[in-house]
Amino acid sequence: MAQEELSPDGTAVALRDGWDGVVADWSADKQAFSVPWGKAMMWIFLLSDTFIFSCFLTGYMTVRMSTTEPWPIPSEVFALNLFGQDIPLILIAIMTFILISSSGTMAMAVNFGYARERKKVAILMVITALFGASFVGMQVFEWSKLIEEGVRPWSNPMGAAQFGSSFFMITGFHGLHVSVGVIYLLTVAFKVNRGDYEERGYEIVEITGLYWHFVDLVWVFIFALFYLW
Amino acid sequence: MSTETGQVHPISLYLKIWGLLFILSACSYAVDYFDFQGYLRWFLIITFMWLKAGLIVSIFMHMAWERMALIYAILLPPMFLMVLVGMMAIEGGYTTLTRILFFGPGSAPIVH
Numbered sequence: 001m002a003q004e005e006l007s008p009d010g011t012a013v014a015l016r017d018g019w020d021g022v023v024a025d026w027s028a029d030k031q032a033f034s035v036p037w038g039k040a041m042m043w044i045f046l047l048s049d050t051f052i053f054s055c056f057l058t059g060y061m062t063v064r065m066s067t068t069e070p071w072p073i074p075s076e077v078f079a080l081n082l083f084g085q086d087i088p089l090i091l092i093a094i095m096t097f098i099l100i101s102s103s104g105t106m107a108m109a110v111n112f113g114y115a116r117e118r119k120k121v122a123i124l125m126v127i128t129a130l131f132g133a134s135f136v137g138m139q140v141f142e143w144s145k146l147i148e149e150g151v152r153p154w155s156n157p158m159g160a161a162q163f164g165s166s167f168f169m170i171t172g173f174h175g176l177h178v179s180v181g182v183i184y185l186l187t188v189a190f191k192v193n194r195g196d197y198e199e200r201g202y203e204i205v206e207i208t209g210l211y212w213h214f215v216d217l218v219w220v221f222i223f224a225l226f227y228l229w
Numbered sequence: 230m231s232t233e234t235g236q237v238h239p240i241s242l243y244l245k246i247w248g249l250l251f252i253l254s255a256c257s258y259a260v261d262y263f264d265f266q267g268y269l270r271w272f273l274i275i276t277f278m279w280l281k282a283g284l285i286v287s288i289f290m291h292m293a294w295e296r297m298a299l300i301y302a303i304l305l306p307p308m309f310l311m312v313l314v315g316m317m318a319i320e321g322g323y324t325t326l327t328r329i330l331f332f333g334p335g336s337a338p339i340v341h
Contacts, residue, residue, distance in 0.1 A: 065321030104247035224278035
């Protein structure tokens with residue numbers, strides 16, 4: 001009954017059964033990906049998150065295709081009156097540039113982390129978090145503007161009712177990710193600054209960076225498929 | 230290159246990608262600003278979107294330097310989402326068709 005496994009030195013070792021076996025198997029020294037486990041786990045989390053956002057965007061595609069009401073024109077809905085004229089989509093464009101800039105500062109923070117310049121890492125991560133916070137601030141402004149104009153998840157004065165539900169669901173979930181990311185960044189920046197990673201190494205900065213770049217990546221798709229389409 | 234301690238690349242590379250992403254974003258915004266319509270609009274939006282996504286994943290997220298085992302484990306599963314998108318596109322088209330047929334102008338009145 002008892003199965004056997006070859007140990008690294010070539011001798012056969014009996015595998016344990018029952019719960020002992022479950023614990024032994026999951027905690028055994030086996031490795032598929034030659035990266036730190038935290039990084040592999042972050043990638044797998046991001047993969048699952050990809051599926052969540054894809055479900056939202058696919059759902060949005062389906063309701064937009066199937067409605068017979070005219071879809072509100074995002075270019076007009078998200079126009080902002082600046083200097084006496086309506087500029088289409090300007091706030092969304094600024095938000096896009098802010099998020100890209102935050103990705104740039106984050107990439108540099110990762111670099112300084114491996115160079116073990118922890119003050120620079122902390123400063124760059126705080127700058128990244130500030131970019132993220134300003135992004136969320138603009139999103140709050142955008143939401144309040146649309147709510148004031150009568151956009152609701154179940155109806156809106158511009159056209160197809162599905163516009164509101166798609167908009168609040170997709171941008172809301174993305175905004176939640178940015179907000180969580182800001183907290184995550186500030187926490188890690190604080191610990192970096194305190195010198196917590198001097199011995200363990202600065203992989204955590206790269207892992208945090210993966211999450212942050214993913215938030216930027218999702219925005220690329222939302223920007224193209226929701227705002228520009 | 231990829232080492233056991235982590236991904237180390239020159240800052241200048243990140244700055245170049247940063248600049249490229251800015252240009253690509255400006256291009257996608259220009260598509261809307263100059264109000265391109267029809268297939269040209271779709272083509273440009275989708276092209277810029279995939280270029281930006283590719284740059285972020287491969288350079289900023291270091292996928293270009295990872296081992297193939299990790300690349301395939303992460304990038305292959307999302308490809309199957311295209312099946313979902315395809316099925317839902319068919320479903321969406323069908324729903325529109327039935328809505329026009331039964332609720333659109335000229336549709337037969339429902340008699341009880």
